[in-house]
Amino acid sequence: MTVSLSGKEVASKIEEKFSGSVVESSAENLVIKSDRVLDVARFLKETDGLDFDYLNFVTAVDRYDHFEVVYLLSSLEHNHSLMIKARCYDRENPALPSVVDVWQGADFQEREIYDLFGIKFEGHPNMKRIFLWDGFDGHPLRKDYI
Amino acid sequence: MEIEPARKYIYSDTELDREEGQVIEDLKAQSQQPIPDPDQWLGEELEQNILLTTVDALINWGRRSSLWTAICFPACCAFEMIAANGPRFDLARFGMEILRASPRQADLMITAGTLTWKMAPNVRRIYNQIAEPKWVIAMGACAISGGIFASAEYAVVPGYNRIIPVDVYIPGCPPRPEALIYGIQMLQKKIARRKNIDVRKLLER
Numbered sequence: 001m002t003v004s005l006s007g008k009e010v011a012s013k014i015e016e017k018f019s020g021s022v023v024e025s026s027a028e029n030l031v032i033k034s035d036r037v038l039d040v041a042r043f044l045k046e047t048d049g050l051d052f053d054y055l056n057f058v059t060a061v062d063r064y065d066h067f068e069v070v071y072l073l074s075s076l077e078h079n080h081s082l083m084i085k086a087r088c089y090d091r092e093n094p095a096l097p098s099v100v101d102v103w104q105g106a107d108f109q110e111r112e113i114y115d116l117f118g119i120k121f122e123g124h125p126n127m128k129r130i131f132l133w134d135g136f137d138g139h140p141l142r143k144d145y146i
Numbered sequence: 147m148e149i150e151p152a153r154k155y156i157y158s159d160t161e162l163d164r165e166e167g168q169v170i171e172d173l174k175a176q177s178q179q180p181i182p183d184p185d186q187w188l189g190e191e192l193e194q195n196i197l198l199t200t201v202d203a204l205i206n207w208g209r210r211s212s213l214w215t216a217i218c219f220p221a222c223c224a225f226e227m228i229a230a231n232g233p234r235f236d237l238a239r240f241g242m243e244i245l246r247a248s249p250r251q252a253d254l255m256i257t258a259g260t261l262t263w264k265m266a267p268n269v270r271r272i273y274n275q276i277a278e279p280k281w282v283i284a285m286g287a288c289a290i291s292g293g294i295f296a297s298a299e300y301a302v303v304p305g306y307n308r309i310i311p312v313d314v315y316i317p318g319c320p321p322r323p324e325a326l327i328y329g330i331q332m333l334q335k336k337i338a339r340r341k342n343i344d345v346r347k348l349l350e351r
Contacts, residue, residue: 131262131264131301132264132300132301133263133264136300140300140301145300146300
């Protein structure tokens with residue numbers, strides 16, 4: 001059974017390397033500052049003892065005043081998992097660093113998030129719509145759509 | 147005790163050979179003329195009758211008895227279509243089991259499943275590639291009206307009849323294979339009533 005790591009323990013390790021990058025942490029997850037996502041992602045993948053080499057999924061939630069992008073990470077070596085989140089407060093031009101360079105599996109999922117929520121992932125090699133067609137007006141999974 | 151001989155014959159070998167030769171000679175004497183073929187006897191009966199039909203009836207009979215389906219199944223109704231083709235429901239009984247990967251060899255399109263606007267141009271292209279005459283069956287709620295996706299219609303086509311003309315609608319989510327077979331039979335009835343030749347136009351010439 002995969003062990004879910006405590007967000008608080010991992011948060012202290014991240015704070016040692018990148019101080020001020022953790023917004024809040026709990027037993028279930030931790031929230032990263034949106035501009036530090038790529039650094040933290042690489043740190044989580046490459047640090048001994050964490051080794052989060054597998055990205056289960058990337059998804060997003062519309063919390064009305066901000067967008068929340070959720071990453072579920074796993075380590076196939078240690079069989080443990082961790083959920084990290086990042087927040088976007090800008091509704092007009094929300095943007096986050098892309099993690100495609102760290103986990104290739106994020107490619108299509110980040111495009112899907114861009115398609116349905118309109119969050120741009122900076123550094124993504126092919127940032128365009130995936131389900132809907134070029135020229136579609138709006139982002140359907142936003143709460144204020146229609 | 148007497149020892150039985152190894153071979154006991156009523157006739158000697160020479161008599162047996164002579165008997166066999168006689169049978170062959172008799173058969174040869176009887177078989178100097180060829181026996182008439184069975185279809186010649188059939189011909190004698192047919193000559194006493196005249197078969198009459200109309201061109202429409204003949205063409206429609208041919209068309210409805212060999213409905214070939216183009217493979218265009220965008221979603222889950224396709225599994226009922228596959229089940230209908232399988233041994234349990236056996237669509238082959240009605241002569242409409244052949245699925246054609248190339249639309250140019252098909253004359254029926256069973257639109258089994260949800261259609262998104264992104265897929266719509268491709269489905270329309272497949273329809274345009276089918277040679278005339280061609281028919282379309284809208285299978286399932288999604289094909290008829292968009293089904294459960296109709297209310298969130300930003301990406302789903304609300305019914306195939308927005309992009310191609312539909313001949314028969316089969317309701318269900320998904321329809322049972324029996325319903326599909328019934329729908330195809332309805333289409334066959336529709337084809338049977340089709341007028342292929344306009345007599346008035348012929349007379350005007």
